[in-house]
Amino acid sequence: METTTTRFWVGASTLGELGSPARGIRPLDVAADGTAALGDPVDVGPNPMYLAVSAATRVLGIVHELADGLVSTWTLDGDAVTPFGPVGATGAGDPCNLAFDESGSWIFAANYSGGRLTAHPVAPDAATDAVFTIAFEGSGPNSERQASPHPHQAVIDAARDRLLVPDLGSDRIRVLGLADLPARLTHHDADDIAMHAGAGPRHLVIAGDIAIVASELDRTASVVDLVEGREFAWVPVDSTVAARGLGVSAIRLTRSGTVLVGDRDADALVALRYDPDARTLEHVASVTTGGRHPRDLHVTHDERFALVADQASDSIAIVAIEHGVPTEVVETLSTPAPACLARLE
Numbered sequence: 053m054e055t056t057t058t059r060f061w062v063g064a065s066t067l068g069e070l071g072s073p074a075r076g077i078r079p080l081d082v083a084a085d086g087t088a089a090l091g092d093p094v095d096v097g098p099n100p101m102y103l104a105v106s107a108a109t110r111v112l113g114i115v116h117e118l119a120d121g122l123v124s125t126w127t128l129d130g131d132a133v134t135p136f137g138p139v140g141a142t143g144a145g146d147p148c149n150l151a152f153d154e155s156g157s158w159i160f161a162a163n164y165s166g167g168r169l170t171a172h173p174v175a176p177d178a179a180t181d182a183v184f185t186i187a188f189e190g191s192g193p194n195s196e197r198q199a200s201p202h203p204h205q206a207v208i209d210a211a212r213d214r215l216l217v218p219d220l221g222s223d224r225i226r227v228l229g230l231a232d233l234p235a236r237l238t239h240h241d242a243d244d245i246a247m248h249a250g251a252g253p254r255h256l257v258i259a260g261d262i263a264i265v266a267s268e269l270d271r272t273a274s275v276v277d278l279v280e281g282r283e284f285a286w287v288p289v290d291s292t293v294a295a296r297g298l299g300v301s302a303i304r305l306t307r308s309g310t311v312l313v314g315d316r317d318a319d320a321l322v323a324l325r326y327d328p329d330a331r332t333l334e335h336v337a338s339v340t341t342g343g344r345h346p347r348d349l350h351v352t353h354d355e356r357f358a359l360v361a362d363q364a365s366d367s368i369a370i371v372a373i374e375h376g377v378p379t380e381v382v383e384t385l386s387t388p389a390p391a392c393l394a395r396l397e
Contacts, residue, residue, distance in 0.1 A: 056084045058352040060359065061112065061128075062368070063103040063392030070345060071363045071389030077103065077114075078387060079131050086357050086370055086382050094133045097124060102149050103394035106156035111136050111174060112394070113159045115147035123147065123161055123172050123180055128396075140180025142170045149255075151206040151215070158233065160206040160215055167201040169217050169228065171237050184237040190222030193250045194269055198222065204254045204268075209278065211261075216278075218253035220268055225253060225276065245281050247274060257305040264326060264333070266313050268299035273313060273324055275331050287333050293318040302348045306355050308376030310336070314346035314360060321349060321360050321371055321378050339378045341369035350393040357382070361390035368393075 059081050064074035077100050079091035101117035105128070112133065116122035121142035126133050144166020151160050152174070159172040161182075170182035192198030202221035208230075209216050217226035225245040229238035247253050252269025256276075263276040266289070274286035289300050298316035305311055311324040311333065323337040343362025351358050351373070358371040358378055368390050370383040 058082045059396045060350060061103050061105070061394045061396070062090075062361070062387060062390050063100050063114070063394065064387070065101060065363065065389040065391055066099050068389070071366050074388040076100070077133070080368070080385070082352050082357060082359065082370065084354065084356070086372065088370055088383060088385055090385055090387055091131050096126060096133060097122065097139065101391045103392050104150050104152060105394055105396055106152040106174070107397050108152070108154060109156035110396070111156060113150050113152060113174070115150045115161050117146050117148055119145050119165075121145060121147035121161070121163055121166065123150065123159055125159070125174055125180070137174060137176050137178050137180055140172050141182065142166065143182050143185060144168050144170060149205040151208055153208060153230065153233070154210055162203040162206045162217055164202050164204060167203065167221070169203055169206065169215070169226070173234070186228060186237060186239045188219060188222065188226060190219070190224060192221060192223045192252070194252065197252060197269060205256065207256055207258065209258060212278065216256060216263065218256055218265060220252045220254055223247045223249055223251050223253065225256070225263070225265070243281070245276060245283065247283050248286060251286070252299065254299070254301065255303045257303050257311070259305055259326065259328065262328070262331065264303065264305065264311055266300045266303040268301070271295060271299055271317065273303070273311065273333050275333060285331065287335070289313050289315060289322050289324070290318065290320075290335055290338050298345070301346055304349060304351060306351060306376060308355065310376040312349055312351070312358055312378070314349050316345050319344050319346060319362070321346065321358060321369075323377050337377050337379075339371055339380065341371070342381055342384060343367040343369055347390070348392045350395050359393050361393050363389050363391050366390075
């Protein structure tokens with residue numbers, strides 16, 4: 053049966069460093085006609101900036117973006133959020149993204165300032181402090197932003213039983229092997245995928261044997277062959293926009309083949325058309341959200357609407373999509389410092 057309402061959980065900053073201090077995470081329901089309703093905030097601890105829901109177990113995972121990073125897990129029951137397992141320490145600074153493995157047994161956290169990927173078991177009685185820690189090395193040509201590694205995302209590459217970690221600081225996609233879990237998590241520098249110099253890869257999506265990578269520092273989107281392990285093309289996300297030093301942020305791939313990218317320099321949602329046969333990307337639309345600093349974005353199940361979390365303006369823009377292309381903002385919701393939109397499948 054087709055889902056007529058899409059539920060999201062909104063992660064947010066409670067520190068007030070960008071946007072107003074939030075009081076926790078909030079449920080958000082978007083109906084088939086685009087009307088939306090925000091639920092009450094739920095206190096889940098400090099700075100719950102990024103959320104993910106396990107498709108296998110429906111457990112909610114949260115990284116708390118702090119100088120001493122934390123990971124927590126929660127059970128969802130309607131609007132109720134209750135602890136699932138104990139809070140764990142990443143042992144590294146500013147975890148900004150997480151992913152569950154396919155079974156929901158592990159959480160992988162990308163620790164931006166800590167320069168490492170940490171792995172945490174998921175169970176009610178698990179000691180969720182990091183069991184495995186992979187520290188990265190390397191740098192890039194941008195001396196201000198790339199003096200050291202900055203892992204920015206964790207993505208499961210299920211077809212190849214591995215984890216992909218875009219590293220903004222070293223212009224690399226880190227490749228970690230999952231086959232030996234729970235005994236070990238493996239990483240070899242030789243397996244990493246090199247990106248063009250100064251790109252600053254931030255987030256990626258997987259389309260079969262291809263990854264499409266949004267690079268923050270030079271405002272490009274790249275096509276990467278995951279079988280050959282190489283980047284073979286990249287294009288400007290929007291060549292008409294002057295860089296302001298903020299760059300692009302989140303990326304999503306729709307079923308229609310449209311790649312959606314958050315553009316913080318333009319405060320806009322950008323759409324690129326991906327041609328899987330030619331393996332090319334083409335800019336097709338940019339829609340200004342009316343907010344500031346689009347940190348994250350997602351789409352409803354029916355892909356009729358995209359949601360953009362504009363953290364600095366305390367707002368979420370709901371953007372209509374027609375034939376796979378975003379057209380206009382149809383509603384703006386007010387909520388403090390939204391940083392993440394986690395969709396329930």
